[in-house]
Amino acid sequence: MSKTAMGASQKDFESAVNQMKLLKKDPGNEVKLKLYAHYKQATEGPCNTPKPGVFDLINKAKWDAWNALGNLPKETARQNYVDLVSGLSSSSDSSSQVKPEADRKQAGYETLVMTSEDGITKIMLNRPTKMNALTTQMYQEIMLALEAASKDDSTITVLTGNGSYFSSGNDLTNFVISPDELEERARRGAILLRDFVGCFIDFPKPLVAVVNGPAVGISVTILRLFDLVYASDRATFHTPFSHLGQTPEACSSYTFPSLMGPAKAAEMLIFGKKLTAAEACARGLVTEVFPDSTFQKEVWTRLKAYSKLPRNALRISKQMIRNHEKEKLHAINAEESRILQERWQSDECMNAIMNFLSRKAKL
Numbered sequence: 001m002s003k004t005a006m007g008a009s010q011k012d013f014e015s016a017v018n019q020m021k022l023l024k025k026d027p028g029n030e031v032k033l034k035l036y037a038h039y040k041q042a043t044e045g046p047c048n049t050p051k052p053g054v055f056d057l058i059n060k061a062k063w064d065a066w067n068a069l070g071n072l073p074k075e076t077a078r079q080n081y082v083d084l085v086s087g088l089s090s091s092s093d094s095s096s097q098v099k100p101e102a103d104r105k106q107a108g109y110e111t112l113v114m115t116s117e118d119g120i121t122k123i124m125l126n127r128p129t130k131m132n133a134l135t136t137q138m139y140q141e142i143m144l145a146l147e148a149a150s151k152d153d154s155t156i157t158v159l160t161g162n163g164s165y166f167s168s169g170n171d172l173t174n175f176v177i178s179p180d181e182l183e184e185r186a187r188r189g190a191i192l193l194r195d196f197v198g199c200f201i202d203f204p205k206p207l208v209a210v211v212n213g214p215a216v217g218i219s220v221t222i223l224r225l226f227d228l229v230y231a232s233d234r235a236t237f238h239t240p241f242s243h244l245g246q247t248p249e250a251c252s253s254y255t256f257p258s259l260m261g262p263a264k265a266a267e268m269l270i271f272g273k274k275l276t277a278a279e280a281c282a283r284g285l286v287t288e289v290f291p292d293s294t295f296q297k298e299v300w301t302r303l304k305a306y307s308k309l310p311r312n313a314l315r316i317s318k319q320m321i322r323n324h325e326k327e328k329l330h331a332i333n334a335e336e337s338r339i340l341q342e343r344w345q346s347d348e349c350m351n352a353i354m355n356f357l358s359r360k361a362k363l
């Protein structure tokens with residue numbers, strides 16, 4: 001089965017299983033349980049063995065982890081297992097099997113492609129088979145990439161997506177955890193979210209979103225923290241937070257009403273109305289919409305011209321526009337992250353995510 005059609009192939013999976021055997025550093029119990037659960041789900045399907053007794057602690061923890069995956073499809077479990085091992089291998093010295101040159105991403109990023117050319121640093125989300133859904137690793141890599149871009153000698157920084165989507169938002173498998181991990185994971189998720197959004201609030205240079213296709217969730221709300229948002233006319237903008245038992249993030253509870261008025265913001269953030277690119281442009285979320293057939297050519301020509309403008313003048317002007325709001329945005333970001341930490345532990349949220357994972361619900 002090809003990787004493009006169904007995520008990780010059986011060969012990728014077997015290679016990940018072999019890679020695990022070579023791992024020298026113990027990844028810790030939490031990760032080992034997650035690997036175990038996804039391995040069992042990928043090879044045997046949903047957990048249907050009797051629950052071990054309460055004193056059989058190790059086997060009970062393993063059973064809980066596997067059982068928590070519910071009806072997660074085998075293919076998804078296989079892909080998650082491969083993603084997990086790939087994350088471990090990249091941070092371990094046993095990642096001895098160096099990838100072939102052509103396959104290696106620049107500067108050690110696993111989930112992004114980062115390039116710098118003509119005064120423009122481009123950060124491209126690179127999980128096209130998963131619609132660029134944002135994993136924990138990806139949030140971390142984006143923060144690292146932004147940090148590097150803020151210090152390099154480029155004039156403009158661009159975020160875009162590889163493939164048909166800009167991004168489908170938070171990777172819902174981030175929530176695939178056993179119930180006893182939930183509180184701690186929600187706490188860590190809130191810190192990750194606050195730090196991630198904080199990097200955008202503080203980013204010192206002109207930041208441009210090249211929205212190549214549909215955007216969902218946090219990949220929409222974060223756009224108001226960019227200086228320019230160029231969208232293909234194929235792009236859509238969807239924030240289905242209530243459907244997921246969740247609430248707005250990336251300061252959108254403040255920035256969207258101030259941008260488009262509370263009534264239009266409510267339509268998106270409370271009721272999950274999906275906007276076309278033209279509608280998003282009319283509401284001020286998008287700077288300009290281009291026909292998909294000429295999108296890349298027109299946008300990059302424009303950006304290359306902008307990148308020749310005096311670097312410091314651009315940076316200082318951006319900071320003058322943004323500095324008034326910065327403190328307020330950080331406070332809102334902290335509050336939204338705190339509220340989401342609670343939401344992620346709610347039945348409403350867990351049910352919505354299990355429905356997506358078991359393919360009962362899609363946007």
Ligand SMILES: CCCC/C=C/CC(=O)SCCNC(=O)CCNC(=O)[C@H](O)C(C)(C)COP(=O)(O)OP(=O)(O)OC[C@H]1O[C@@H](n2cnc3c(N)ncnc32)[C@H](O)[C@@H]1OP(=O)(O)O
Pocket residue numbers: 005006007075076079129130131133134139168169170171172173189190192193216217218219240241244246249356361362363
């Ligand atoms: C720590 C910080 C937390 C910040 C919180 C942010 C909140 C949000 O971002 S909420 C938004 C969450 N996103 C979603 O609810 C989108 C869920 N995805 C979908 O509804 C659909 O996948 C789609 C409408 C985006 C695309 O549908 P389509 O039929 O075209 O393609 P699929 O076959 O569904 O997708 C291909 C492949 O990609 C996987 N995938 C896509 N999006 C996600 C996602 N957000 N999380 C996890 N996985 C996703 C999908 O499962 C498919 O995988 P398989 O091929 O392995 O089945």
